[in-house]
Structures are given as structure tokens and as C-alpha cells.
Amino acid sequence: MRVLVVDDSRVMRQIVVRALRQAGFGSLEVVEAGDGEAGITAVADEAPELVLCDWNMPGTSGIEMLERLRASGDRTPFGFVTSEAATEVHDRAAAAGADFVVTKPFTPEVLHEAIEAALAGVAS
Amino acid sequence: MDDGALEGMDEIVAEFLVESEENLDELDQQLVALESDPTSRPLLAAVFRTIHTIKGTSGFLAFSDLERLAHVGETLLARLRDGRAVATPQTVTVLLHMVDAVRGLLGRIEQTGSDAGADLTGVLAEITAELEEGGAPATGGAAEGQAPAAAAPAAEPAPAPAAEPAAGTDEVSPPPAAQAPEPAAADVAAVPAPVEAAAPAPAAQPSGSSPVPKPAPAPAPAAPVAPAAEAAAPAAPTGGEEPVAQRRSGEASVRVDVELLEQLMSMVGELVLTRNQVLERAAAGGDAEMVRAAHRLDLVAGELQQGVMQTRMQPIDHVWSKLPRVVRDLGSQLGRQVRLVMEGADTELDRTLLEAVKDPLTHLVRNAVDHGLEPPEDRRAAGKDPVGLVTLRARHEGGQVLVEVSDDGRGMDPRVIGARALERGIVDEAALRKMSTTEVLGLVFTPGFSTAAAVTSVSGRGVGMDVVRTNIERIGGSIELESVVGRGSTTRLRVPLTLAIIPALVVSCGGQRFAIPQNGLRELVGLDRERSGGATERVGDAEVHRLRGHLLPLVRLHEALALGEPEPGESSVVAVLETAGRRFGLVVDAVLATQEIVVKPLGGLLADLPHYSGATILGDGGLALILDVQALSRSAREQERADEHAGENEVATHDSTQLLLVRVGARRMAIPLDIVTRLEDVPRDRLERIGRRWAVQHRGEVMPVLDLAEHLGELTSGEESVPLVVHAVGGRSVALAVDEILDVAPAATARVSHLGDPGLSGSAVVDEHIVEMLDVRQAVLAADATFYDEADGHGRAGSYVPPRPRSPHDAHQDVRA
Structure with missing residues (x-):
């Protein structure tokens, strides 16, 4: 599976990638981006099957990135990985077309379930 | 979790x-x-x-x-x-x-x-x-x-x-x-x-x-x-306008272990050396095809070197980024309002150099805030913006990196600096009078200048400007100061882009080859053996060269490295080197070439050798040791201390008596140069108390030492290193410990005093000022009561004899007889 991980923190990207591996997504191909702008470019260039994105980033934020992707017609499954747990964050994510929001800190199991559900939703 | x-x-x-x-x-x-x-x-x-x-x-x-x-x-x-x-x-x-x-x-x-x-x-x-x-x-x-x-x-x-x-x-x-x-x-x-689309149970x-x-x-x-x-x-x-935004993009850059970069650099170094060898062989062989290939290799190796060096470059911002905090804390502690402006924060230099300029830069910025900027009320009174401005600038200039620290504060008054230097005995008035404004400002870099009086809780951390200069020069850089009273000061650092590959002068001495980094090299002077009697002379035990009317202390590489006696009759070359604001001449046999050399650190047992900062491989595959100019300068200092000021002053006329001027406590004293056998510097802790006297171990023997300050009832300034004036006659020596060696000067007139001042034999006039003459005999006896019992057989007493026309060479011969 090809996953794009967008986060301005290298460590957080590393944590997400590690959690993905531990969640059992063995044959992972990971593309990383450090902000929303780079993320949008990476979606176009790398055609990932899934985007895991931070909310709060310098420059183009996660929600902006999602809104721009969806506005351009892109439908790549998109999940937020964020420590923003506020309701309106979730609402806004949903409204913009996000498939799920996973709140930090999370466990590999939680990540796994969220992703499985999102991918299943796409498949059906 | x-x-x-x-x-x-x-x-x-x-x-x-x-x-x-x-x-x-x-x-x-x-x-x-x-x-x-x-x-x-x-x-x-x-x-x-x-x-x-x-x-x-x-x-x-x-x-x-x-x-x-x-x-x-x-x-x-x-x-x-x-x-x-x-x-x-x-x-x-x-x-x-x-x-x-x-x-x-x-x-x-x-x-x-x-x-x-x-x-x-x-x-x-x-x-x-x-x-x-x-x-x-x-x-x-x-x-x-x-x-x-x-x-x-x-x-x-x-x-x-x-x-x-x-x-x-x-x-x-x-x-x-x-x-x-x-x-x-x-x-x-x-x-x-x-979310609507995917709605599994949470x-x-x-x-x-x-x-x-x-x-x-x-x-x-x-x-x-x-x-x-x-x-x-x-x-x-x-928030996207910040630098943070562009820095990390997962695809455009990779992170590489510093270790790996070091290895790459060292391999590129090897390649450059091999290239030098290939180029030399190709040129000698005359095979056109080979020469073309060698030139391609030359080109590629050059570009590769550039590229790898580039990977080691980091923006100076890495160091600067810590400074706003320093300035802020210092400003609020001192009640200064400071605006810090940085220009050229993206200027890149080698990461090892970056590390090396960190402390000096921090020190300079602290100085600018502490000593440079005035309190807001003073600034207002002077019609200035109460908020002081400290500006950092960096840019590449002529293959070097130029870093400036400026403030718009009170500036440095050359008169105040001159007075302080006089007070500290760093210069004498005659020398001071001859100095340009820049030279006077440069005195702040002299060891011992920034001490107690300048120490505040903030900037006086025991690290003076002399240490800043030493650290900058150690990495092959230079430092200069510019100031306008009332308008502010600017300190300008120039550091090389990299330390790994440096331009050097290759010289030979005693059949071996040595490399001298070019950044300290000022000029080369041929030394004609035929005329060398006129061109070099001795002050105490030290050899000096008269260069355009100034005395240049000499270090013979043969002697410094114990390479044996040079071939007699051969001419030699003096490489005029400057470090820590001090010039000296290094005497070598011949100059071979200038060349870009790859610096290899000396490892293992060799690392502790003084005089060498590394090694390199030359174009023909041979090895050359790289000379450590700072270390050689120190050994020049050990050999003789009468250098610095003698070097700056006019050469004495031979028909008057030479005096060694020293500082003892707050007093300036003169000692007839002809009783001086040699000058030494010893660490204070090597002085040992034996009964009521002092002594120092010297070449396996115990040499009595008289602390002149004690002898004359002065307070010693107690520096860590003690200058000794050694007087030796007939195999016996005593040393007189002083606080500082100031100068060698000709005495215009000297007379014996009959006032009976304790410890003094009279006075002399040096540069229109009266200095006290030390009663050497009395001092020597105080150190070693039996000194003259045997030595007097040689007919020389320490008491100062009123001047008679005589060349210092004669005096020298006398003492050594």
C-alpha cells in the first residue's frame, strides 16, 4: 500500500509510519511531506492510496490541503492524525470530506481500524 | 500508554x-x-x-x-x-x-x-x-x-x-x-x-x-x-511565510549522517591528492591522451570537491538563532533596549567552522550590548534612538566568509584604550604615540588588556578579546575592529569557507618538506648568508632580523624542530608570519611552491607533538607536515621575550647602552641588557619555595629565583606565566622574576644615584622618560648570596656601571665568555 504521510514534525511522521507497520500494513510504501503544499504536490505526483495528514502545519494546513484536494476532484482516502480532539475539528474534517480523524496519541490498533474502515468504504 | x-x-x-x-x-x-x-x-x-x-x-x-x-x-x-x-x-x-x-x-x-x-x-x-x-x-x-x-x-x-x-x-x-x-x-x-462516508462504529x-x-x-x-x-x-x-515552511519536504531532501559526510570529505581529499599526483605524472610523461584524461580528472575532482564541501555547509543562522535570546536576556538584565538585526543569515560555511565561531560571536554580541550600547537615558541625551541597534552581517567575500558585529553605541575612544594599555604596561608612551588609531584599537586584543576593570557580571567571563582573536586565528581567520566615538563599533571576522583544504606554502628545511598555512604568511625575505652578520643580530639569547628598520624575532626551523645544523654557506629564507598580532620570522632553507593541501589530522602518538597542526600528501606522493604557526610563535616567545616591542620600535643606535625595560608591580624598571643572558617564561606553579627563597628547575638544575616585586616591596600582578630574566656567569645562573617584559630601548643617559634607594642603582632616561635602574648585583645576591664567590673570577659584577660607548655585541660576547 502506498501511503502519503503529511506532518511538519519528522518525529511524528516517523511515529505514524512505525504505527502503520505495527498495525500490520506490511508492504508499505511511504511518501512523506512536510506541509500541505508539499502534500498536494505529492498526491498529484505519487498517487497514494491513502493520505494521513496532520491538522496543524505551517503554510498550508491539513484542512486546507484536504479542501483543495477535494475541490480539484481528488478522492484519495484521507484521514487526519491530530491532537485536535475538539468536536468542531471533527465536524469540519467530515464536512471537507475526510474519511476519519485519529487523535494523538493513538495505538496501532486504532490506526488499523480507522484505515481498514476508510479503505472498505472506498471499495464498496 | x-x-x-x-x-x-x-x-x-x-x-x-x-x-x-x-x-x-x-x-x-x-x-x-x-x-x-x-x-x-x-x-x-x-x-x-x-x-x-x-x-x-x-x-x-x-x-x-x-x-x-x-x-x-x-x-x-x-x-x-x-x-x-x-x-x-x-x-x-x-x-x-x-x-x-x-x-x-x-x-x-x-x-x-x-x-x-x-x-x-x-x-x-x-x-x-x-x-x-x-x-x-x-x-x-x-x-x-x-x-x-x-x-x-x-x-x-x-x-x-x-x-x-x-x-x-x-x-x-x-x-x-x-x-x-x-x-x-x-x-x-x-x-x-x-464522518458520513465511512461510518463504522468508533x-x-x-x-x-x-x-x-x-x-x-x-x-x-x-x-x-x-x-x-x-x-x-x-x-x-x-504562518506560511516563515522559514519553517520551506524547510521540510519529504521528497526534496534526505538526512545524512554527519559521520558519512566526514568520510566522504576525507575520501575526496584522497582523490584530490591522487589527482595532484596524476597531473604531475601526466605532465612529465608527455602522452597527449594521458594529459587530456588527467585534465578531465582534474575538472571532475574539483567539482566533486566543491559538491561534497557544499554538503557540509550550514547557514550561519544555526549560530545566530541563539543570539536574539542572549541579547534579550542581557538587555533586560542591563536595562538596555536593544534591537537585533541580522543580514545574510543564509550565508553558509563549513559546519566545523560554524561550531568554532559560535563562542567568539556570542562574546562579541555580548560585548556590543554590555560595553557598546549606552543606557537608554544616555542615548536620549545624545540625541539617539533610546533603542540601541546591534547588527549582524554575514556574506561571502573573496573565498572567505565575512561576519560583522556592529553596534550604534558609544564607540571606543582610542585615548581611553591607549591610557588603559599604558596603565597595564602593554605599551609605553613612545610606542603609543607612533600608533595609528586602528593599531590603538587593536590593543584590546592584547592578552591582559581586558581584565578586572572591564569585568562586569555579564561580559567579563574571563574570556577577553585576546581569546576571541586566538580562537578565530586558530581556524585560519582574522579579526579587526573599527570604531567611531559616539557612533558605534564594528568587529569584523573573516573566516575561511572550509578547513579541510587550505592554500599553503611548501618549504624545505633540513632535507624535509613542510607546509605553512598561507593565512598567517605576510611576506618572504631572502637571507643572504654573506651579509647575514649585518642582517641578523642578537638580543639576549635571541636572534632577530632587521627588516626595514624594525627588529623581527627569528625562529630557526632547524633549531625549533632539532633538525640538526644547516649546511653552512647556504642562503636561507625568512617567512614572515603573523599570529595574535605578533610577527616573527621563520628561517627555512628554501621555498618550494604554493599549493592547495588537504589537511590530515595527526593521529595517535604524533598528535601530541608541538609545532605541527597536521600532515598532507604532496603532488609527488611525498609527505609534508603542516606547521602550527601559533605554536612556533609561542616557542619564539619562550626563546626570547624582548621581541614584541623591540620589533615595533626603531632599531637602537649601537653607540648607546641597551636597557631591558620590565614592569614590576606598578613600576617600570630598567635592567642593563648586557647582564641579560636570556629571557624565559615559566608557569607560576613551576616556581618552588625553598626555605625563604624561590627556585625553578631548569635543564636538570635548580636555579635560584628572586621575585623582584617582593624584593622591591611591590605587589605582583600574579599572572599565570612568569617572565624570568636570567643572568648567567661562569656556569651559574640566577633568575629575576618580573611581572612583564616591556621593551628593549637605548638609554640616552644614565646616571648612578647616590640617594641610596633600596634595590636601585640609579636612573636612566629612555625616550625622554626617567626609569629606575635595578641594582642587579644586590638583586642577584638576594637570590643567591654566594653567586659572585666563584663567578666574580670572570670579572663581571651585576652592579650597573655607568654607560660607556660599547656595542651590545661586545656585551653579549662578554657574558657568554
């Missing part, structure tokens, strides 16, 4: 430390900038984000103290970001303390692997107090946090694409600080949002916390902060 949740944590923790450290450096800068622009949204968003990231990550890594601290800090920052409070200088101070505490915890993690055990009560209390002061009560995080929570949906009933509910973060939080050591809410594993909660995705919004209708919160929303997007 349990430790097993994520494997391979060590690596992640290490990465976390690196990343956090980088972010904290930025944070310091951003917070300082915030002080002058307390409502800047991009700044607030960036500062918030950094702490937010640290909080989020430490949650994963189970650093609960760090998480708690970052959380409280975040709460305060969220309030600023959302416009519910405005940062005061006090707020900034508190936030800086938080950053320091975070640093402390990171250090603790680095050392012990855990953040537990640090005392955070002080800083937590500070932040809490700040939260309470900020108007919005900080009691019960929930109430405080949920006000905007309720407000936000109200302000934004439909998903408005432009706005972002910026107030969000507060809600995640457990109540601030102390009560909640382990923030339970933050531990909630996953809260999948009820994931299981391993921690057992409530899976309810929507915490009931607290009814807090009175939310006057809502507009502010909304207005704050665009902050995050606009």
Missing part, C-alpha cells in the same frame, strides 16, 4: 530530541520577536505549533512531565494566539522560562532516558500565574476551554472554507498542570469522527476512556471572545 505499544522507540526518541532542539532554537527567536510584535499572528501560530508538536509527541513517548509542561504552555499560547490575551514582556519571560524548562527535560531524557524527577513547580506556577493574570480565569480548564468551543460552532454554522476553528486545542486538554500528572483525556486512544478504546466522539458542549453562551477566536483562525495559514 504502555511501552510496548510502539517498537523501536529509542531511535524515535533520539530523533525527537534532535527535532525538538531545532524547534526550541527557533522558539527562542520567535518569542523574542514576539516581545516587540505581541500580536503577530504568524509568530503566535508558529510558537504555538512548536509547543503543540512537542506536547503531541511527548504524549506518544510517555514523557508525562514534558507533556504536562508543554500542555500548560500551550494553553497560555492558545490564549495569545486566539487574541484572548496580549503578550506582555512578562509573558514572554515566562514563556522563555518554559522553553528553558523544556530544554532541561530534553537534556534529562537524553541522559537518563526519562523526563521524570525534575522539579517543575516553579515554572508551572509561573505559567499558571500568567494564565490567571491574563483576565480569563484559568481555573478549571474545562470552563475556560469550552467558552470558545461553544462559541466557535456558533460563529460557524456551516463549513466555511476560509475559517478554521482555531480555538480547538484547549478542549483536548485536561485541566492545567499540577492536579493531573497523567492527563487522562489526552490518553484517549482514538476518536474517529462520525474504534475500541484500549484505555477504556469514553468513546463518545462528541463531548457535550458546555453551555457557555456568554462568549465575547468568539470574534477574536475566529479572527485568529487565518493565523495558521498565513
Whole structure:
């Protein structure tokens, strides 16, 4: 599976990638981006099957990135990985077309379930 | 969360430390900038984000103290970001303390692997107090946090694409600080949002916390902060102008181990050496094809070297980024208002050099704030902006990096510096009179200049400008000072781009080849053996060369390295070298070439050898040791101390008596040069008390030492290194310890005093000033009562004999007879 991980923190990207591996997504191909702008470019260039994105980033934020992707017609499954747990964050994510929001800190199991559900939703 | 949740944590923790450290450096800068622009949204968003990231990550890594601290800090920052409070200088101070505490915890993690055990009560209390002061009560995080929570949906009933509910973060939080050591809410594993498309049941909660995705919004209708919160929303997007934004993009760059870069550099070094050899062979062989191939190799190797060097380059901002904080803290401590401007922060230099300029730069910036800038009221009185300006500039210039530290403060008065130098006995008045303004300013780099009187609690850290200069010169750089009284000062550093490959002069001596780094090289002078009697002469035990009317102390490489006697009759070359503002001549057999050399460190047993800073391989495959100019300069100093000022003054006319001028306590004394056998410097701790006398071990023998200060009832200034004036007759020596060797000067007149001053034999006039003449015989006897019993057989007593026309050479011969 090809996953794009967008986060301005290298460590957080590393944590997400590690959690993905531990969640059992063995044959992972990971593309990383450090902000929303780079993320949008990476979606176009790398055609990932899934985007895991931070909310709060310098420059183009996660929600902006999602809104721009969806506005351009892109439908790549998109999940937020964020420590923003506020309701309106979730609402806004949903409204913009996000498939799920996973709140930090999370466990590999939680990540796994969220992703499985999102991918299943796409498949059906 | 349990430790097993994520494997391979060590690596992640290490990465976390690196990343956090980088972010904290930025944070310091951003917070300082915030002080002058307390409502800047991009700044607030960036500062918030950094702490937010640290909080989020430490949650994963189970650093609960760090998480708690970052959380409280975040709460305060969220309030600023959302416009519910405005940062005061006090707020900034508190936030800086938080950053320091975070640093402390990171250090603790680095050392012990855990953040537990640090005392955070002080800083937590500070932040809490700040939260309470900020108007919005900080009691019960929930109430405080949920006000905007309720407000936000109200302000934004439909998903408005432009706005972002910026107030969000507060809600995640457990109540601030102390009560909640382990923030339970933050531990909630996953809260999948009820999104229309994918609507599976929310994931299981391993921690057992409530899976309810929507915490009931607290009814807090009175939310006057809502507009502010909304207005704050665009902050995050606009934050994109900061450098943070472009820096990390997963695809455009990779991270490489520094170790690997070092290896690459060293291999490129080898390649450059091999290229030099191939070029030489190809040129000699005359095979046109081979020559072409060699030139291609030359080109490619050159570009490869450039490329690899480029990878080791880092912007000077890495060092500068720490300075706003330094300036801020210092400014508030000293009551100075300071604006720090940086130009050319992206100027790159080799990372090893970057490390080397860090301390000198910090010192210069501290000096600028402490000594350069005046207090605001003085500035106002002088018609200046009460806010002082310190400017850092960096740029590439002629293959070097130029770094300037300027202030618009009071400037340096050459008269004051001159007076201080006189007072400290660094120069005498005659020498001072001849100096240009730049030379006078340069006196601040002299060891011993910036001492007690200049020490404040801030800048006087025992590191004077002389150390700054030494450190800059050690890396092949130079330093100069420019100042206009009342307008300010500028210190200019020039450092090489890299240390790995340097231009050097290859010389031969005693059949071996040596490389001299060119940055200290001033000129080359041929020494004609035929005429060498006229061209070199002796002062005490030391050899000097008369160069354009100035005396240049000489070091013979043959002697310094014990290479044996040079071939008689051969001419030699003097390489005029300068280090620490001091010139000396290095006598070698011949100059062979100038060449770019690759510096190889000396390892193992060779590393401790003095006089060498490394080795290199020359074009023909042979080895050459690289001479350490600073070390040679020191050995020049050990050999003779009468150099510095003798070198700067006019050469004495031979028909008058030469005097060695020394400082003893606060007194300037003269000692007839003809009784001086040699001058030495010994570390004070090598002086040993034997009974009521002092002695020093010298070449296996015990030499009595008389402390002249004690002898004359003066207070010694007690430097670490003690200059000794050694008087030897007939195999016996005594040493007179002085505080400083000042000069060698001709005495215009001298007379015996009959006043019976204790310890003195009379006075002499030097440069129109009267100096006291030491009664050498009395002093020598005080050191060794039996000295003359045997020595007198040689017919020379220490008592000063009134001058008679005589060449110093004769005197010298006498003493050595």
C-alpha cells in the first residue's frame, strides 16, 4: 500500500509510519511531506492510496490541503492524525470530506481500524 | 500508554530530541520577536505549533512531565494566539522560562532516558500565574476551554472554507498542570469522527476512556471572545511565510549522517591528492591522451570537491538563532533596549567552522550590548534612538566568509584604550604615540588588556578579546575592529569557507618538506648568508632580523624542530608570519611552491607533538607536515621575550647602552641588557619555595629565583606565566622574576644615584622618560648570596656601571665568555 504521510514534525511522521507497520500494513510504501503544499504536490505526483495528514502545519494546513484536494476532484482516502480532539475539528474534517480523524496519541490498533474502515468504504 | 505499544522507540526518541532542539532554537527567536510584535499572528501560530508538536509527541513517548509542561504552555499560547490575551514582556519571560524548562527535560531524557524527577513547580506556577493574570480565569480548564468551543460552532454554522476553528486545542486538554500528572483525556486512544462516508462504529478504546466522539458542549453562551477566536483562525495559514515552511519536504531532501559526510570529505581529499599526483605524472610523461584524461580528472575532482564541501555547509543562522535570546536576556538584565538585526543569515560555511565561531560571536554580541550600547537615558541625551541597534552581517567575500558585529553605541575612544594599555604596561608612551588609531584599537586584543576593570557580571567571563582573536586565528581567520566615538563599533571576522583544504606554502628545511598555512604568511625575505652578520643580530639569547628598520624575532626551523645544523654557506629564507598580532620570522632553507593541501589530522602518538597542526600528501606522493604557526610563535616567545616591542620600535643606535625595560608591580624598571643572558617564561606553579627563597628547575638544575616585586616591596600582578630574566656567569645562573617584559630601548643617559634607594642603582632616561635602574648585583645576591664567590673570577659584577660607548655585541660576547 502506498501511503502519503503529511506532518511538519519528522518525529511524528516517523511515529505514524512505525504505527502503520505495527498495525500490520506490511508492504508499505511511504511518501512523506512536510506541509500541505508539499502534500498536494505529492498526491498529484505519487498517487497514494491513502493520505494521513496532520491538522496543524505551517503554510498550508491539513484542512486546507484536504479542501483543495477535494475541490480539484481528488478522492484519495484521507484521514487526519491530530491532537485536535475538539468536536468542531471533527465536524469540519467530515464536512471537507475526510474519511476519519485519529487523535494523538493513538495505538496501532486504532490506526488499523480507522484505515481498514476508510479503505472498505472506498471499495464498496 | 504502555511501552510496548510502539517498537523501536529509542531511535524515535533520539530523533525527537534532535527535532525538538531545532524547534526550541527557533522558539527562542520567535518569542523574542514576539516581545516587540505581541500580536503577530504568524509568530503566535508558529510558537504555538512548536509547543503543540512537542506536547503531541511527548504524549506518544510517555514523557508525562514534558507533556504536562508543554500542555500548560500551550494553553497560555492558545490564549495569545486566539487574541484572548496580549503578550506582555512578562509573558514572554515566562514563556522563555518554559522553553528553558523544556530544554532541561530534553537534556534529562537524553541522559537518563526519562523526563521524570525534575522539579517543575516553579515554572508551572509561573505559567499558571500568567494564565490567571491574563483576565480569563484559568481555573478549571474545562470552563475556560469550552467558552470558545461553544462559541466557535456558533460563529460557524456551516463549513466555511476560509475559517478554521482555531480555538480547538484547549478542549483536548485536561485541566492545567499540577492536579493531573497523567492527563487522562489526552490518553484517549482514538476518536474517529462520525464522518458520513465511512461510518463504522468508533474504534475500541484500549484505555477504556469514553468513546463518545462528541463531548457535550458546555453551555457557555456568554462568549465575547468568539470574534477574536475566529479572527485568529487565518493565523495558521498565513504562518506560511516563515522559514519553517520551506524547510521540510519529504521528497526534496534526505538526512545524512554527519559521520558519512566526514568520510566522504576525507575520501575526496584522497582523490584530490591522487589527482595532484596524476597531473604531475601526466605532465612529465608527455602522452597527449594521458594529459587530456588527467585534465578531465582534474575538472571532475574539483567539482566533486566543491559538491561534497557544499554538503557540509550550514547557514550561519544555526549560530545566530541563539543570539536574539542572549541579547534579550542581557538587555533586560542591563536595562538596555536593544534591537537585533541580522543580514545574510543564509550565508553558509563549513559546519566545523560554524561550531568554532559560535563562542567568539556570542562574546562579541555580548560585548556590543554590555560595553557598546549606552543606557537608554544616555542615548536620549545624545540625541539617539533610546533603542540601541546591534547588527549582524554575514556574506561571502573573496573565498572567505565575512561576519560583522556592529553596534550604534558609544564607540571606543582610542585615548581611553591607549591610557588603559599604558596603565597595564602593554605599551609605553613612545610606542603609543607612533600608533595609528586602528593599531590603538587593536590593543584590546592584547592578552591582559581586558581584565578586572572591564569585568562586569555579564561580559567579563574571563574570556577577553585576546581569546576571541586566538580562537578565530586558530581556524585560519582574522579579526579587526573599527570604531567611531559616539557612533558605534564594528568587529569584523573573516573566516575561511572550509578547513579541510587550505592554500599553503611548501618549504624545505633540513632535507624535509613542510607546509605553512598561507593565512598567517605576510611576506618572504631572502637571507643572504654573506651579509647575514649585518642582517641578523642578537638580543639576549635571541636572534632577530632587521627588516626595514624594525627588529623581527627569528625562529630557526632547524633549531625549533632539532633538525640538526644547516649546511653552512647556504642562503636561507625568512617567512614572515603573523599570529595574535605578533610577527616573527621563520628561517627555512628554501621555498618550494604554493599549493592547495588537504589537511590530515595527526593521529595517535604524533598528535601530541608541538609545532605541527597536521600532515598532507604532496603532488609527488611525498609527505609534508603542516606547521602550527601559533605554536612556533609561542616557542619564539619562550626563546626570547624582548621581541614584541623591540620589533615595533626603531632599531637602537649601537653607540648607546641597551636597557631591558620590565614592569614590576606598578613600576617600570630598567635592567642593563648586557647582564641579560636570556629571557624565559615559566608557569607560576613551576616556581618552588625553598626555605625563604624561590627556585625553578631548569635543564636538570635548580636555579635560584628572586621575585623582584617582593624584593622591591611591590605587589605582583600574579599572572599565570612568569617572565624570568636570567643572568648567567661562569656556569651559574640566577633568575629575576618580573611581572612583564616591556621593551628593549637605548638609554640616552644614565646616571648612578647616590640617594641610596633600596634595590636601585640609579636612573636612566629612555625616550625622554626617567626609569629606575635595578641594582642587579644586590638583586642577584638576594637570590643567591654566594653567586659572585666563584663567578666574580670572570670579572663581571651585576652592579650597573655607568654607560660607556660599547656595542651590545661586545656585551653579549662578554657574558657568554
